[in-house]
Each structure stands twice: as structure tokens, then as C-alpha cells.
Amino acid sequence: MTATLTKTWLATLALVLAAAAPLIAAPEMPDGKWWKRPRLAAEIHLTPEQSREIEKIFVQARTRLIDLKADLEKKQLALQSSMDDQTVDRKAVERQIEAVENARAELQKARALMILDMKQVLKPDQWERLRQLQQEMRERRQERRGASGRD
Amino acid sequence: MPTITHLSEAELFGLAVPPAGSPEALPAHLSDCLSCSRALQEWKAAVRALAAEDAEEISRRSEEEWTAAEDRTLDAIRRVRVGRGGSGLRWTVGIAASLLLFALALPVARMRHEAGRRTNAPEMSAEDQKDDALLRDVARLSRGEDAGGAWNSLAPEPGAAGNSGEEDRL
Numbered sequence: 164m165t166a167t168l169t170k171t172w173l174a175t176l177a178l179v180l181a182a183a184a185p186l187i188a189a190p191e192m193p194d195g196k197w198w199k200r201p202r203l204a205a206e207i208h209l210t211p212e213q214s215r216e217i218e219k220i221f222v223q224a225r226t227r228l229i230d231l232k233a234d235l236e237k238k239q240l241a242l243q244s245s246m247d248d249q250t251v252d253r254k255a256v257e258r259q260i261e262a263v264e265n266a267r268a269e270l271q272k273a274r275a276l277m278i279l280d281m282k283q284v285l286k287p288d289q290w291e292r293l294r295q296l297q298q299e300m301r302e303r304r305q306e307r308r309g310a311s312g313r314d
Numbered sequence: 315m316p317t318i319t320h321l322s323e324a325e326l327f328g329l330a331v332p333p334a335g336s337p338e339a340l341p342a343h344l345s346d347c348l349s350c351s352r353a354l355q356e357w358k359a360a361v362r363a364l365a366a367e368d369a370e371e372i373s374r375r376s377e378e379e380w381t382a383a384e385d386r387t388l389d390a391i392r393r394v395r396v397g398r399g400g401s402g403l404r405w406t407v408g409i410a411a412s413l414l415l416f417a418l419a420l421p422v423a424r425m426r427h428e429a430g431r432r433t434n435a436p437e438m439s440a441e442d443q444k445d446d447a448l449l450r451d452v453a454r455l456s457r458g459e460d461a462g463g464a465w466n467s468l469a470p471e472p473g474a475a476g477n478s479g480e481e482d483r484l
Contacts, residue, residue: 194449194450194453194454195446195447195449195450195453196438196442196445196446196449199438199442199446221445221449225445225448228448228449228452229448231452232448232451232452232455235455236455239460267455267456267458270452270455270456271456274452274453274456
């Protein structure tokens with residue numbers, strides 16, 4: 164009973180932390196290697212030189228992103244194992260939750276800085292159009308989800 | 315005097331659009347008959363023009379546009395039948411063959427388009443695709459959209475995870 168309550172409390176804490184993460188979120192841009200997608204590149208009139216510059220920024224950030232991603236995943240795995248354990252050590256799990264969220268914050272920071280550098284390569288209207296496209300994509304996705312939810 | 319048998323429209327169409335694989339042998343009649351030779355050239359030109367239509371453009375057409383195109387074609391067939399009598403048959407066969415070509419070209423164009431979407435456009439090399447996956451994972455993780463049914467992802471953001479479809483369209 165106590166173990167279940169502890170688990171519930173810890174899960175709630177983690178949910179609160181995870182929900183807070185987007186509040187300090189980075190500027191958004193389409194996921195993936197968007198500058199390599201021909202139609203998107205055409206939409207914002209991305210020049211080959213800009214594309215090369217953005218690729219360079221990504222390559223510089225890549226190793227760190229790989230490391231931070233792996234670190235976060237390892238910490239998530241450790242936390243998952245502790246949560247699945249029958250005898251929950253409340254303090255240990257609390258530390259693990261913090262470790263997961265710290266790792267996530269580090270990853271978020273690295274990504275945000277990469278996006279910021281990419282933003283510097285784009286002209287303001289290109290950046291604006293990119294954000295617009297990202298917003299449109301998100302809205303369409305939500306509409307589709309809403310529609311499928313009603314079916 | 316021997317009777318000359320010209321090639322039918324169906325035969326000319328078959329020669330203009332040979333089946334995939336080995337090229338079709340041309341009938342000897344073509345080397346003697348200027349009329350059939352010209353007709354075959356016309357067929358080939360029409361086929362080339364159809365094939366040149368941008369596959370991307372075709373695949374982007376909406377259902378309404380396809381219906382409108384179909385209606386226009388059927389109207390044209392009806393007009394030819396009324397206005398040209400016997401020679402209308404030649405046009406009818408031609409337009410029907412064009413429709414057939416469109417019908418064959420559409421799935422191919424759609425398949426190409428779908429394949430392009432799945433692979434994130436042909437411009438992406440294998441290395442790019444790996445990087446693309448990395449960036450998507452990083453975005454998902456840093457937004458807290460951890461998949462896999464983990465206990466801390468019981469209440470994902472609406473429209474959050476598994477969201478690449480719309481972006482792939484661009």
C-alpha cells in the first residue's frame with residue numbers, strides 16, 4: 164500500500180517536471196533534417212549556401228546531441244527499473260527523477276543552442292515562414308487526431 | 315491487285331506503348347505504308363507528351379480535380395462522336411487510350427510520391443536519414459514526449475508524438 168502510494172507520488176512529481184519542461188522550451192522548428200527536404204527548402208527559399216551552413220552547424224552539434232540523448236535514455240532506463248522494482252527506495256527514485264530531468268534539460272539546451280545558430284543563418288522572413296509551416300503542420304496534425312478521435 | 319490492310323488503332327497503340335521488357339518488332343507493313351508510319355509517329359508523340367507530365371503534379375491532384383478532368387474528357391468524347399461521325403471512332407479510341415495511360419500512370423506516380431515521403435525525399439542519403447532520425451528523437455525527448463509506454467508518459471501532450479507525417483509531406 165505504502166509502496167503504491169509512493170509510486171503514485173513519484174509518478175506525479177515526474178509528470179509535473181515533464182509538463183514544466185516545455186515552458187522553458189527552445190524555439191521550435193520542424194523536426195529532423197528539414198533543410199534537406201526539397202519542398203520545405205523551396206517554401207522558405209533556402210539557398211544552397213544556407214543549407215551548407217546549417218548542415219555545418221548540425222554536424223558541430225551532432226556528437227554532443229548523441230551523447231546527451233544516450234545519457235538521458237540511460238537515466239530513463241535506470242528510473243524505469245527502479246519504478247518497476249517491488250521495493251521502492253523513495254529517496255533513490257527521487258534522485259533518479261531529478262537526474263532524468265537534468266539530462267533532459269541538458270539535451271534541450273544543446274538543441275536550443277543549435278536551433279539558435281541555425282536561426283542566425285536564416286533571414287527573418289525565412290525564419291518566420293519556417294515557424295509558420297511548423298505551426299500549420301502542428302495544427303493539421305491536431306485536426307487529424309481530433310477527427311480520428313471522433314470516428 | 316492485293317488488298318492493303320492497314321494497322322488498326324489498337325495495333326498502333328500497342329506499338330507506341332510496347333510492353334516492358336524486349337522491344338516490340340515493327341511490322342514490315344510500316345516500312346511500305348506512309349500513312350501507318352505517320353499514324354505511329356503521332357501515337358508515339360502523344361505517349362511522350364503524356365509521360366512528360368510531372369508525376370509530382372499529377373499525384374498532388376485532389377479527387378475533385380480528377381473528377382473534373384474525367385468529365386472534361388468524357389465530354390470531349392461525346393462531342394467527337396456527334397460532330398465527326400465515322401472518324402470519331404479514331405478519336406474515341408485515342409482518348410480512351412489516353413485515359414488508360416493516365417489510369418496506369420496515376421498509381422505509378424502515387425507510388426513514387428509515397429516512396430518519396432517514406433524515404434524523406436531522394437535527396438537524403440543513408441547518412442542523412444540517420445541524422446534525421448537522431449534529430450527527431452532529440453526533439454521528442456527534449457519535449458518530454460517519451461514513447462514506449464513508460465510510466466511517465468501516461469498523459470502525452472495532444473498531438474505530440476509520432477508526428478512526422480505532416481512534415482514528410484514538405
